[in-house]
Amino acid sequence: MTQEIRVIFDRIAPIYDQLNNWLSLGQHRIWKEMTIKWSNPQPGDICLDLCCGSGDIAFGLARRVGATGHVYAVDFSHNLLAMAQERTQSQYPQPSITWVEADVLDLPFEDNKFDAATMGYGLRNVKDIPRSLKELYRVLKPGAKAAILDFHRPDNPQLRSFQQWYLENIVVPIATQLGVKEEYAYISPSLDRFPIGKEQVELAYQVGFAEVTHYPIVNGMMGVLVVSKL
Numbered sequence: 234m235t236q237e238i239r240v241i242f243d244r245i246a247p248i249y250d251q252l253n254n255w256l257s258l259g260q261h262r263i264w265k266e267m268t269i270k271w272s273n274p275q276p277g278d279i280c281l282d283l284c285c286g287s288g289d290i291a292f293g294l295a296r297r298v299g300a301t302g303h304v305y306a307v308d309f310s311h312n313l314l315a316m317a318q319e320r321t322q323s324q325y326p327q328p329s330i331t332w333v334e335a336d337v338l339d340l341p342f343e344d345n346k347f348d349a350a351t352m353g354y355g356l357r358n359v360k361d362i363p364r365s366l367k368e369l370y371r372v373l374k375p376g377a378k379a380a381i382l383d384f385h386r387p388d389n390p391q392l393r394s395f396q397q398w399y400l401e402n403i404v405v406p407i408a409t410q411l412g413v414k415e416e417y418a419y420i421s422p423s424l425d426r427f428p429i430g431k432e433q434v435e436l437a438y439q440v441g442f443a444e445v446t447h448y449p450i451v452n453g454m455m456g457v458l459v460v461s462k463l
């Protein structure tokens with residue numbers, strides 16, 4: 234399962250950014266900015282971006298923490314990390330980011346290291362959600378916040394039908410044209426089995442987080458889980 238997920242993301246790496254821009258009509262940047270804001274990064278902070286992919290959220294965190302802070306961005310897809318590193322080369326000044334190739338279920342960091350953390354579209358893809366939340370809890374400093382962005386199933390049946398229609402009739406056909414049909418067809422079933430907001434809140438409390446809130450965004454088609462470690 235883990236290996237299959239890694240292969241999906243390695244395969245889509247060359248077209249990943251372009252497809253996200255097209256398929257969300259550029260809106261994913263706004264959703265990622267909201268996530269960054271909710272994780273509350275401050276100048277000089279040491280931040281963590283889990284499942285960083287090509288780095289959108291890590292770059293946003295780096296802008297917030299500035300030259301006196303640092304961002305560690307973790308992913309297990311070698312090809313997406315290569316895209317992220319390539320994007321870094323063209324930036325001036327160079328963002329303060331370390332790209333780490335690792336499994337987020339087994340983070341190579343000591344306990345209580347990070348002031349803030351984010352995860353964009355990663356939680357739905359890990360094979361063990363409670364373990365992923367436990368690892369996140371372990372590496373956050375007491376008082377730190379994390380914000381976790383992902384797809385969400387809206388309560389409203391019409392919006393849920395629209396979401397399913399869009400994934401099936403817009404996303405998959407466009408991905409098919411680019412030779413990555415199976416990879417994008419995976420989004421819909423992965424969303425069907427993903428815990429909804431209130432279930433995510435319960436899982437976060439179970440691993441020890443305090444002040445846990447799930448914010449539905451994009452009319453409930455996406456959501457951000459915000460957690461604090463006491």
Ligand SMILES: C/C(=C\Cc1cc(O)c2ccccc2c1O)CCC[C@H](C)CCC[C@H](C)CCCC(C)C
Binds near residue numbers: 257260358416417
């Ligand atoms: C950045 C986005 C998704 C990242 C993403 C997550 C995954 O789990 C994947 C799995 C397999 C292949 C690719 C991905 C992947 O790219 C979000 C935006 C992209 C979406 C494909 C577009 C989703 C649109 C929504 C259903 C609602 C549309 C609203 C409107 C167009 C604003």
Ligand SMILES: C[S@@+](CC[C@H](N)C(=O)[O-])C[C@H]1O[C@@H](n2cnc3c(N)ncnc32)[C@H](O)[C@@H]1O
Binds near residue numbers: 238354355359360
């Ligand atoms: C949909 S992408 C999201 C990338 C980026 N955060 C964004 O929002 O554009 C999901 C990412 O999670 C990574 N991923 C999934 N499971 C992982 C795991 N167990 N350890 C490390 N990375 C993982 C994939 O390689 C992929 O880059």
